[in-house]
Amino acid sequence: MATGRSHTERTRGIPEATVARLPLYLRALTGLSERSVPTVSSEELAAAAGVNSAKLRKDLSYLGSYGTRGVGYDVEYLVYQISRELGLTQDWPVVIVGLGNLGAALANYGGFASRGFRVAALMDADPKLTGKMIAGQAVRHVDELESVVRENGVSIGVIATPAGAAQEVTDRLVDAGVTSILNFAPTVLTVPEGVDVRKVDLSIELQILAFHEQRKAGDGLPPDAEPPASGPGISGAMVRRRPSSAPKSDREPGVQPA
């Protein structure tokens, strides 16, 4: 199943679209693994992940995984391969900033820890929230952000503050050493080279559904109108990058590109 190529060789050149589908395969495979299913065909796995099987085979070939004719893919091994490719075989401490409705819901979501994303700290600017227990952790004041990031080796920050605070929080996270941001606030974040931002925007997903609903109703669009690119709840690439030297006035509001 695996080729003789090194991990580094395989990692090079995996298309971003393939990377975006790997979590879908992993979720489907985890379900199979929990049911102790030993092998899976590309057709079954593709159906479970909601992609076509030719695409799946191509995607998995980037990992050096080709399956065995007549048998399919070894479920446990493929779970390991995809987890390794996604960097999930190590622990990633995350910090959640903004513990309002959304932040508290995220903190209570068990799916982070079970996938190796340990919530190292919950931080909020509201002194009334300091010390409040959420999901078994005391909320800490955002004044401690830099020390929390450094002490816990945090590399991923989750932003669930109002839009107006998101850039300032991002700058502080980045200055403290965070290199990946998951942004729930409805604003464009500007980050230096080398920092990745993923934006989650449920309202964009709803707008795409509205487009399709409108088409189903045959309302006002020419028959050959192209639908917008649909995607997972986490919008695609992202990122407006600002060289660290660029002035902060470069920032502009708007919708982060998907």
Ligand SMILES: NC(=O)c1ccc[n+]([C@@H]2O[C@H](COP(=O)([O-])OP(=O)(O)OC[C@H]3O[C@@H](n4cnc5c(N)ncnc54)[C@H](O)[C@@H]3O)[C@@H](O)[C@H]2O)c1
């Ligand atoms: N992406 C999505 O699909 C989605 C869905 C719902 C909400 N949102 C967004 O998520 C954010 C949070 O929504 P909510 O309903 O939880 O809001 P909320 O008002 O309940 O909570 C925001 C929290 O952020 C804290 N905060 C404000 N400034 C801060 C700062 N500088 N540092 C640290 N904490 C700070 C506040 O004290 C508050 O506890 C908003 O930007 C909202 O628009 C996004």
